[in-house]
Amino acid sequence: MRRWLLPAILLLELMLFTIIGGPAFHSFSEFVGYFRNYFGDILAQSAPVLLLGLGMTLILMTAGIDLSVGSMVALIACVMASFPGRYDFWWTAVPAGLALALGLGLANGILVALLDIPPIIATLGTMILYRGLCYVTMGDLEKAPFMDVPGYEWLGQFSGAAIMVILAFAGAGQFFHRSRWRREILMLGGNRIAARYAGIPVIRRICQVYMAMGFFAFLAALCFTARNSSVSASSLSGLELHVIVAVVLGGTRVQGGAGSLMGTFFGVLILAVLDEGLRGAAAWGDQHLPFKISHLQYLLLGALLIAGVWLNTKSWGHGSCTPNRKQGDQ
Amino acid sequence: MIQGRISRFLVQRLIILLAGNFVLLAVIGFLIKDGGSFAQVLARAGPNVAPTVLAALGLTGIIFTGAIDLSIASIIVVAGTVFGILVSHGANPSICYVACFLTAWCLALLNGCLIGVLKIPSIIITLAGLAFYRGLALILADLAVPGFSGNISVQDEAYHAPGKLYSGRILLAVLVVAGLWEAFAKSPRRWLALGNSEEACRLAGLHTGKILRNAFFVGGIFLGLAALIFVTRVQSVEPARMALGFELQVIGAVVLGGTNIFGGEGSYAGSVLGAFFLYFLLELLIYAGVSPYFQEVVTGAMIIGVIGLDCGLHRQRKMLEELT
DSSP states (O other): OHHHHHHHHHHHHHHHHHHHHSOOOOSHHHHHHHHHHHHHHHHHHSHHHHHHHHHHHHHHHTTOOOTTHHHHHHHHHHHHHTSOOSTTHHHHHHHHHHHHHHHHHHHHHIIIIISOOOHHHHHHHHHHHHHHHHHHHHTTOEEOOGGGSTTTHHHHSHHHHHHHHHHHHHHHHHHHHTOHHHHHHHHHHHOHHHHHHTTOOHHHHHHHHHHHHHHHHHHHHHHHHHHHOOEETTTTTTHHHHHHHHHHHTTOOTTSSOOOHHHHHHHHHHHHHHHHHHHHTHHHHHHHOSSOGGGHHHHHHHHHHHHHHHHHHHGGGGTOSOHHHHHOOO | OHHHHSOHHHHHHHHHHHHHHHHHHHHHHHHOOTTOOHHHHHHHHHHHHHHHHHHHHHHHHHHHTTOOOTTHHHHHHHHHHHHHHHHHTTOOHHHHHHHHHHHHHHHHHHHHHHHHHHOOOHHHHHHHHHHHHHHHHHHHHHHHSTTOOSOEEOOOGGGGIIIIISHHHHHHHHHHHHHHHHHHOSHHHHHHHHHHOHHHHHHTTOOHHHHHHHHHHHHHHHHHHHHHHHHHHSSEEOTTTTTTTHHHHHHHHHHHTTOOTTSSOOOHHHHHHHHHHHHHHHHHHHHTTOOTTHHHHHHHHHHHHHHHHHHHHTHHHHHHHHHO
């Protein structure tokens, strides 16, 4: 049921917003051209959320949650921004960012796995901590060395962002789909004690998952900085909420033990189209509605989230909504 | 009476927090330069920390049951917007206060009912509420305030009584009532039971849905008071930015106070001490002349440090519990 539901919502949104805010089409090629640009924009714009959604799906599968993603991306971007924007940026700042990202992820993993802190509290703490570190590194400044780096801009354009997203999804999907690793983390999320008795190295797996999140946060930081070209200590606050909503909308259970990457992909696209569509419909809204249409975004976000999860629980009995159940264990 | 009601582990945490608070106060007293007095610090603490403490009390009861409310900041924003709308239409101050309180109370209750009806985890419902209520506040302001452009100004001093004049007294009264309520009432025990094991509660013949609603009902009262004080302390209500991140501050205070985030264990006193601890910590940083940029680092490190230490120390106990 889930399989057609998400694309259906997406299609419905697209139709609605094209009717309200889109241009009038005179020919088929015009129509195709419009949507090619449209999706290029959407994909480039939501690349960070897509990448983070990928990591968040993994974490939710282990029955964890990572509230610190927004701060993590911001901190990585802030640290990279404090390097001078020259050609050597590629082999100084970028590896430094990567190392930092893996370290931050590992720190989360250690807190959750080794010290046994509930993930929501551990990452709440690190969310505040990492954001504080952003302020320590940046102060009130806003830095923008990224556009001076040769070749960096390319990452933010459609091609760069799309390649990154597709690589991440395809790579993760291909590696992930049949791997033992995936089944182990699903089992770990479903029942941690059983997983321990089954001989799964629980602590190591959890650390790996959080480090993977760190890696995706690094990629997201690259996409974000390449597109926005500047970063300040307060940028990207509230991103974690966006990511979690998208992932949950895509059918991943917050209690762990189930989730799908494709669902996350659609969840993120639905939110991005909603965002973009409401922006495009501003003129229509000013004429026809007594309030600003962009404010509707929050309402729809909340309603979509509840509707998505509710439908998810409804269709739970059929076993069709969880890929892991459907395929069974080979 | 009290001794049987909280575990040894919680008593430990309370003692640590109490000692921590005194240490912080002592250091603040030591650092105060001439021109400021220690009495002033204490007198200012009550009103400043009142919204956090009240919201933390409300959330504590909810977390007892194993539920959580992430939407408290957004609920406060809706209450504030309703308050602002009434003020901009020139309503009587007392009507504004009552409306503000009732809005927050009703929304908290709505959360509780939705969790019961839809059978969705509370974290999802209130995550949705976090976005939904903020949007609701913005749209309400758009609809009801002519020429709304982002903020509703409340300049008239007549509208600031609860926040500026009586907040300390309200806080004191609520603390006394909450303390007695926790020590002698049945409801908190039921919430804790629900948080410990929903299955056992049902088998014991308790109506779990009703207990959950009850927790949100009482939590809503505290939250309503918190909203009232929060809203009447500021000069303008700005729905898009007001109280951003407030829920994290409150959750931080609650978990610092030893309440188990998954329910079944905790105390009101711990949450109050936790809120005061975080407040005095920031105050200390200001008096010590530490750059304001380090505030968040220290807050985050403190939350992780206290809870990490605690979880690490009790790890063995938890592992043993898993085996049985």
